[in-house]
Amino acid sequence: MAPKIEAILEFHDIVDQLKNLTTSSIGKKRCETMRFSADPAVIEQRQQETEEAFRLLVERSAPPLSGARPVAKSAHYASRGGVLHISELLEIGDSLRGVSRMRKYMAEADESVEDPYPSIRAMVSALWTQGDLRERIEATIESEDSIYDDASPKLKTIRRSLARKKDQVRDKLQAILNSQDLQESLQDSLVTMREGRYVVPVRHDARNKVKGLVHDMSASGQTVYIEPMAIVEANNEIRQLELEERDEIQRILEELSQEVGQYPEAFAENERLFGQLDFIFAKAKLSSDQNAVRPKLSEKRITKLINARHPLIDRHKVVPLNLELGGDNQGLIITGPNTGGKTVSLKTLGLMVLMTQYGLHIPADRGTTVGIYNGVYADIGDEQSIEQSLSTFSGHMVHIVDILKAVDENSLVLFDELGAGTDPTEGAALALSIIEHLMAKGVSFMATTHYTQLKLYALTREGVQNASMEFDVETLTPTYRLHVGVPGKSNAFEISSRLGLPKEILDGAEDFLEGEDIAFEDVLTTLEAERSRLEKREAELVQLTGEYRREMAEAKKTANRLNAEKDQILQRARDEARRIVKSAKEDADLAVSEIRDIREQLRKEDAQTLQQAQDLLREGGKKYRDKDEGIVLKRAAKPAKALKPGDxxxxxxxxxxxxxxxxxxxxxxxxxxxxxxxxxxxxxxxxxxEPQAKAEKKVNTSKVRQKKQKNAKVEFNIRGKTFEEAEPILEKALDDGYLASLDRIRIIHGKGTGMLRKKVKEYLRHHPLVKKQEDAEPAEGGSGVTIAYLR
The missing domain is CATH 2.30.30 (SH3 type barrels.)
Known part of the structure; x- marks a missing residue:
């Protein structure tokens, strides 16, 4: 199918809308490469993908497509030995992290026996990830132009030495600046840098008072930037350390690049899949914006539009289109006045077919069916060409000739004002012959015209229907509604009369008409009046039928509800009776059991008490016989005090x-x-x-505390995790630290984007076991580590 049809129907505006709804550059590029398909299986798959994405948008919100990054080129470069820049590695890490997010997004979606998202789930499952590589990148790359100190032990050592050396140089320079001998020679008491070396600004006329190397001069020449001799060696050491830092960073980047370079095909496939996912969800967003539906597909080329709306016209102003084409109605000829909406109807049909076969949902009502065509062809608009010395008629004929050469029985052709631009008699004859040629080849078509001959042809030719655009003669305005089955009038006389053309001129014009033309126009007028009357009657019948059906449905619903309530009441009564009987039996069984237990317990207690009494009597009698005195109750070592009932x-x-x-x-x-x-x-x-349970509790608590102290950890690493993954680790760390009587614990979360650090700080701020929190010392991790002090 020639790309010209897309320009004629303004399909490129639909593509622009799609591109604006994507989230990535690769998604936009995928929109630009979308192609028309006539394969029913391909179209069905495209429609299924759009449907799945639309459901996910409704049920799960927008997907996390942060992994949609153009990383294939970088991976290919690395595979050939290239060293990637920090920003390129960061983008690769983001892409790998995006795979994990998409998999989590789909894992939380409905996974019933009949998966509602098979196509998208298959794409997400096919995304490749390398956890070790992702973690290595995240632990190394801090931002687009920096890497972490902990990227390697050597880098950490170099940076610590560099920081100490810079502090020493700044201290020396500050001492020089504060020197009384140089106060008058200095232009400003500020330490600055030139060419990567620390310098001091000195007035030009006093430059000989400061021994050192001149590195720069201000634009006015009044200030000279001098590196004092006292810090030249230190500056050299700083420069050496910076070179070592650069070389170590380069070595780290080479290692990461070599690892990335092992998987160029995997990264290329990920980029393709992410681009496809971004494109599919853009189609779903467009469907939502247009209130569109998934059309039914017809391989028999039967198209039935139900309230189809032109997608490029304001939804509040567009008039829905209803028509049927195909099957017994191979062609449709639309007549009516200019500016009545005939061209819009042609373009609406063409766009509905294009959008469907590109895999887009269409702005129409459910039940809409769209035929599958091998190609869509259209001759719409002004085909005049000054460069080729072609008139409007000639331009149209050149285009029509090309169309007639390309079409077959599986094509859809759209003609606007067929045969116009030349002598009406010859133009009408040509139009009739072209349409008859299409009919003979089995081509589906839709054409607009003003010619009476074509109206008569549609009335008598089997397989062709008339249609008309409604026009309100009273207000001289079109309604843009299409009526299938009745030819339309041009209404030239009525419009002219309303606009004030004298009656004698209109009467003269009628005299020039042939009798057959007048009779045909009168028939059309009568048909139009009858159609309007039948439409009003049909509308009344539809309303009455709707009210009757609503009342019947309501009555049926009420009867069903009453029956259901009756059944529920009876069932509840039966269930309650069973429950009461069951409960009474259980209560009786329990009472009998308790009575037996009490009886047995009383027997045991009676026997025990009797034995205790006998023992007391025996012991007392023995003491009385031996000492000739009663039982002696000695004073306790620690007598109980303030005794009260129940102790x-x-x-x-x-x-x-x-x-x-x-x-x-x-x-x-x-x-x-x-x-x-x-x-x-x-x-x-x-x-x-002392109660035994209390003593046991003390012992148990002591044992738990001793065990916790033995196994307690003081440092926890949660880098690379989401806060949801890190939260249970934090909770356990705080509990264990508290039970082990630790005064503080270290939480390593890294710097990264700062989101994890922010959430950890907020969590600790409200935790009852945390007394205070602070960042670690710069040498111990700085803002990448938080120290939590326990209560």
Missing amino acids: EVYAESLGVSATVLEGPDNKGEVLVQAGLMKMTLPAASLIRS
Whole structure:
């Protein structure tokens, strides 16, 4: 299909809209390479991809397409031994990170037995990632023009030495600037740099007072920038360290580039897939913007448009188009006045077909069907060519000849004002012959015309239908509505009369018309009036039918609801009765069980108490016989104080535990119960009993704390993780540190974009175990490490 059709139908504006909805340069490039397809399987796949992306936009929001980076060229360069720039490596790292984000995005999408996103999920699954390479890049590259100090041990050492040496030089220079002997010679008390070396600004007339090397002079010549001799050697050392730093950075970049260069094909495939994903989601966004739908496809070239809207006309002003083409209606001939919307109807049909076969959804209502054509051809607009000395008619004929050579039975042809621009009689005859030629070849077509002969042809020729654009004669304005089945009038006389043309001129014009023409126009007028009456009647019937159906549906819904409620009430009653019976049985069984347990417990307690009483009596009798005195209750080493009912005590003299029933009386005696026996004992002979659970808890807590102290870590590395991945690590680190009685822990999060650092700081600020937080010393990681002090 010739690209000219895209220009005629202004399809390039649709492509521009798509490009504006992409998120990357490779997505825009993919939009520019989209091509027309006549393969039903390809079109179906394209439509499926757009449908899946649209569902994901609705259900999951926009995808994270940050990995859509043009990295294939860099990877190919690295594979040939090239050393990549820091910014190129950063872009490769972002691309690999984008793969992880897209996989996470799809993993969280619906994964039911019948996957609703098979095409997009397959593309995302095919994305390649290399975790070790990504982590290495993230741990090395800090920004587009810098790398981390920790990229290598040697680089860290060099940078520390460089920082110390620079501090020493600045201190020396500051001492020189503060010297009283040079105060009057200095132009400014500021340390500055020229050609990478530290210098001081000296007045031109006093330059001999400062011994050193001249590096620069101001534009006015009043200031000379001198490197004092005292720091020349230090500056040389700084320069040497900077060269070492540059060489180490170059070595690190060479290593990373060599690793990237191992996978040029994988990076190229990733770029292709990301570009395709960006393009597909741009199609879905366009579908959303246009309130478009996925059309049904017809391999039999049957097109049925339902409220189709021209996508380049303001949605608030465009008039929907309804028509059927194909099957029994091979062609459609549209007549009506100028500016009535005939050309817009042609372009709307053409764009709906193009958009469908490019894989785009179309702005129409559900149920719309679009035929699949091998090609779409159109002759629309002014084909006049001054350069080729062609008139409008000749220009159109040249284009029409090319079309007739290219079309076949699977083509769609659109003609605007076919046969116009020449003698009306000859033009009409040519138009009729061209249309008959298309009919003979089985070509689907749609044409606009003013010729009466073509209206009559459509009335009598099987397979061709008339259609007309509605025009309001009262207001002299078109309505842009298409009516299929009835030819339209040009309304030249009516319009002229409304505009004020004298009646005698109109009467004269009618005299020049042939009788057959007048009769045909009268028939058209009658048909138009009858069509309007039938349309109003149909609209009334549609409204009544709709109201009847709504009432029937409402009544059916109410009946179903009542039946459902009745069934639910009965079911709830049955369930409640079963529950009550079951609960009563369970309660009865539980009561019987509890009674048996209580009876058994009482038997055991009675036996135990009896044995205790016998032991006490036996022991007391023995003491009485041996010493001829009663049971002696000795004073406890640490008597319990402030005893009250419910306290647990232990009588050392008797060797039994008891519960206090009444506090000490005026004689200092306490009523206690040991098992089933009650007795009065001196308060001074009792000590408190410590609950066993409490003692065990102390022991257990001590053991946990000792274990935590033994295994405690003071440093945690969460670089390269998202905050969601790092949060459980932080929580455990703080808990373990607190149980181990640590005073602080180190959290290594890196600098990067600063987002992880910001979220970690916010998290620690509100954590109850954290007393305060601060950045580590510059030599210990600076803002890439946070120290958390524990309470």
